[in-house]
Amino acid sequence: MAVVSKTLELSENWQWKQRDETVESIFDELEAGWTPVKHMPSDIHVELMECGKIPDPYVGFNEHAAHWVGDAEWMYRTTFSIDLIHAANYELLFDGLDTICVAYLNEEQILTSDNMFTPRVVQLDVTRLQSTNTLLLHFKSAKKIAKQLETEYGRVRAGSCNLGDPSRVYVRKAQYDWRWDWGPELMTAGPWLPISLKSYSVCISDLYPQATVDSDLVPHLTVELSMKGELTRVSTIRCSLLDCEGTEVVNVEISPKSSSSLRHSFSSLPSVNLWWPVGYGEPNLYSLKATLIDEASAGQILDQQTKTFGFRRVALIQRPLAEADQYGKGMSFFFEVNNVPIYIGGSNWVPADNLLTTIKPERYKKWLKLLKDGNQNLVRLWGGGVYEPEVFYETCDELGILVWQDFQFACGVYPAHPEFVESVQKEAEANVKGLRHHPCFALWCGNNEGKNPFITFHDYQQVLQWGGITELPARKIYEEVLPEVVERLTYGDVPYWRGSPYGGNGWDTADPTVGDVHQWNIWAGEQKPYQNYDIMGGRFVSEFGIPSMPDLRTIDHWMDGNDKERYSNSKLMAQHCKAGSHETRFAILMNENFKLTGDFESHVYLTQILQSEGVSHAYRSWRREWRGPGREYNGGTIVWQLNDSWPVTSWAIADYFLRPKPAYYAIARELEPITVGILRKVNQNREHDRPRQFYEFGSFESRSATLEIWGTNSTLHSRTAILELQFIDLESAWKHQEKHSVTLLPNQSTEFIKMTCPSREPDSDTTITKSATVVVCARIVDPKTREVVARYSDWPQPYRYVDFPDPQWTINFDGDALTVKATNPVKGLVFSVQGEGNEVRFSDNALDLIPGEERVVGVGGLERDRHIYMSYMGSEHPRRIVTTAQ
Structure with missing residues (x-):
């Protein structure tokens, strides 16, 4: 008798230990030394912190006390039971192994994995299974393996000294783990995504609701479905289209004819609502439920899957401009959704933590809601992190946030030997197939830039800028492998772009008239004044930014009471600012714009005003260049960056604890529907x-x-x-x-x-x-x-x-809102709170006030024993303005 497909997540009975590399065989060290796993999925750093073997690497100088972890090897094991008469087929599904891992089942090797981004499925031999089975995972040092591969294939250029060891390019592991100019060196290891046991007679191996919208905005739906197992048991496949409330809109029944795959187009669809991004309509969603039915067993359901999707048409528009602008004529670069040109205002995303297993779904949702509440309509997932978990993209679907997804290559000359290319192709196929149903996807991008401390350029540009490089091997990946995968698996539904930045003749990725550009000649490069952003744009600016210090409470977190380090250029402040030459670069921009101060709190505030003024000027100036049909001189602005991976001074517009900086509010105002x-x-x-x-x-x-x-x-x-x-x-x-x-x-x-x-x-x-x-x-x-x-x-x-005048305030607080009025103009009014407690939410911040105009700022989450502080230009040190919530 056929059985229903079941999937059991293996989240119990796990243990871990450090591998003793002096013991020749791992099976000779299985008896002792194991520690129960506290969290599954697991990262070894989290486990080590839980049992006190390393301190919190996000506090003080503790990062250095955790570096040894990346040099070691680690083992995980669990046991699980199987009812051997339950099903004909058993599989182990490894959603993500970080990174160099050999898996054993009952001391027999079943898997070798060397790609953190590629899920793996292992078909189990039923004849070799036991009622109780032991799964053992052996994680080797990705850091050491990278150096071995570098010895074999040669040392290459990979960014600057603060972007990690260049050997990282040889290992398909999140590149920021080696350190980045905003993040620590934490070489993680472990089963970072779930591991499951699947049993079935026959099951759905892939389901793709290919929802398309033609040029006349007529929707179409084609179901692509693959199965495996005892295919002859399936007599009917029922596919149901459900609306957002779960009500069935229409269904079809298909005879599979014992085929392992099928494509079926709905001959007609009822009226459906299109999916729209932020600011242009509702992000309407539908679901496709596919059911495998065995009519010979009284209509038994053998397997069932549901995918949520939306109907939308997305296009990247590159066409000659009708007139020249300050840079010349060139080509447009902007997105259309459902035939409507969309001006993009968004942020770059880096992983929200260096310890990925600590990010719970609610934290992803808070980050993305913060982005939407800031009037942003696109998030670019940078190529040195990871393909994020399903909840990230589901939330983008629900909120109407477009996604620009980089493939995971960043700032380096990547190899293209056959084994590497084969691994990348499998990685790309798995992730495109897994994500292609999401309507939020606007672009797949081949890679992120290469960079040195003085010049910003794309992987292609490295060949020209660094010199001594006669060819860029990874062109095979960016120009052949990845675009073929995207085209084949999405049927051209989502555009592909070779890299970011990209465009111009001779790989001139700084050409402002073609493609996208990264504008780093304010903070780095030529170190121009930020007031020049209006003449330093391009057709689409996908990276730019100015860093600032975070909320004072975030600084206090990493200070951990070390008051002797509480000054702007202390050792501990430098430990939590990874940006290259940040002392010089901050000094130039700060000294150009502000009075010098020795007061720490005032200095922190002024760095935030610097960032706020600079990036808002860029958004304001570049959005101005969205001048209508044929004159789309700038199609979008994406700031570097939305978020942080740990408590740090960085380019983020909201810090690690989701505390918005003044720049966040300034950008939100520049992205209002009318400005x-x-x-x-x-x-x-x-x-x-x-x-x-x-x-x-x-x-x-x-x-x-x-x-x-x-x-x-x-x-x-x-x-x-x-x-x-x-x-x-x-x-x-x-x-x-x-x-x-x-x-x-x-x-x-x-x-x-x-x-x-x-x-x-x-x-x-x-x-x-x-x-x-x-x-x-x-x-x-x-x-x-x-x-x-x-x-x-x-x-x-x-x-x-500027001699800033006395505002002559009138300020009232009713427990839910501040009402502010001033007789004289005010620049950069920032409200804040101090001390521990609930996060306090301000509806607006970093205000400029016009004399006589009353402004109301909502205040949420303020407890009765907390106080509100304010800083403004001319009075930068925060001072208390309200004694307590009413």
Whole structure:
């Protein structure tokens, strides 16, 4: 009699121990030394911490006390029972082994795995099984194996010294484990994803609901299904389409005719709703349930699988632009979803922890909700981490977040010997097949950039920049293997892009007129002022950023009471800032823009304002270049990075504990459906002045400045509005106001005004006006409701020259919200909390205030014994403003 397919996760009875490498055979050391596994799936670092053999590597200098773990070998074992008359087929499913692992069942080798990213299935020989079986896993040192392979195949270039040992390119393991410029060196090992036992007579081995939408937005559904086992037992395959509430919409019954695979297209579909990304509609989802039925056994269900998916059409649009911009003409690079051009505003994602097994589903959901709540519509999964677990992509589906997925290659000259290419092909096939049903997917990308401390460039560019490299072997992977896999397994449903960045003639990946670019010439490279972001863009900017220190509570976490290290350039602060040459690079940007301070808390705040001002200027300037059909000069901006893998000073806009930095809120405002922007260009006083001045940089004798004011509208409808302008002099009582009727064109930016900045009349004994002391405030107001739809304030820069006025506050707190009002303009108002307790959520932060305007900021999670603090430009050290929640 046939039996129903069953899958049992092997999560109990596990033990671990360190391998004694002086013992020749692992079977000679099985009797003693085992420790119960506390968490399964498991990472050996977590187990070692649980029993006190290593300290928390995220605190103090403890990372160094854990480096030895990567040099050792480790063993895991468990026992499980089998009812030998239950089924004809048994399989062990290894979802993920990290990384070099040999598996034994009852002391017989059943598997050798050397790829962390490839799930493995082992068909068990029923005749050799016992009622109780022992599974033993032997993990060898990926660090040592990498060095052995390097000896065999040769040392290559792989990033800079702070991107880990270059031998990493030879091992298919998460590359950031070797250390990165934002993360520690923690060479993990263990069964990092579930291990299961499957029993069946016949089962579904793969189910793919291929949902497509044609150019007329007509949906189609084709079922692709594979089976294995006793195929003759299956008399009917029932496929049911279910809506988001689980109600059956339509079903078909198919006769398999003893075939192991089939493709069946639904001849007609009822009306279905399309899946839309954030800001453009609802992310409507459906499910396909496939059931194998044995009619000869009274309709017995033999196996059943369900996949959730959505109907959507996604395309990467590269076509000649109708007109040239500041960089020339070139090609567009933007995404269309359901025939609608989408301006991308998003973030790069790195693994949310160096110890991956500690990330629970709820943590993934919180990160992605944070991204969506910040008005972002795409997350790019960077190529030095992992293919994330199913819950990550399911959450993107549910929230309407598009996914740009890198294959796992980052910053190196990767090999292409036959064994490596074969491993990569299996890895790609497994992951594309496993993820292809998700409607969130917008792009599969071949690899991430290569990098040295001074020049940013793609793997292709390494051949030209590093020199001494006559060929890039991995071109076979990026240009042949990966695109073939994507095309074959998705039927062209998701675009493929060779690498990021990529484009330009002769692999010139810095060409701003073609493809995507990574803009690192502010923080690194040429180290330009961040005020130059508006002239340093491209058709699509998939990486850029400025780092900042995290929340003071996060710093306190790694300080762990070590107050003697509590200053900005201490050893312990450097331990938790992996960025190359960060001392010099921070010094340049900080000294250009802010007054020097020896107060630690003020310095932390100013690094956050630096990041906030810089990245928001980039989003604002590049989104301006989304100018309508034929003039899509910039199709998207993706900041490096959303998150951290441990407590650290980095480019993240929210730190390891999901605490948003000021930059997070500034980006959220720049990605509102409607925004207003101002660009101030200081006019030359003299012929020999710099042709493009850094605002009032170097001189406060500027006679005038030109203002360019524009709006953006991501909705698909025009909108009339009132543009309100207010000009406030910081050195006098002079003010000026203007109002203009404007129309925001749909799904693009609209230029409003180009004007000379108004300023007060010169004093009787001077010959110049002072636009350098004028704050310009812009608001877009609904003409009917008087609602403020968008606002932005442009202040004279650099801020180190500005004498910030006393705000003359009125601040009220009712337990749920802060109501803030100021008589004078305020720059960079940041609310915070201190000490341990619930995470306090602010609905907005890092505010610029216009005189007389009342702003309301929601406050959630504040306990009665906690206090709210504030910092702002001119008063950077946080001070308490509310004694307790009401």
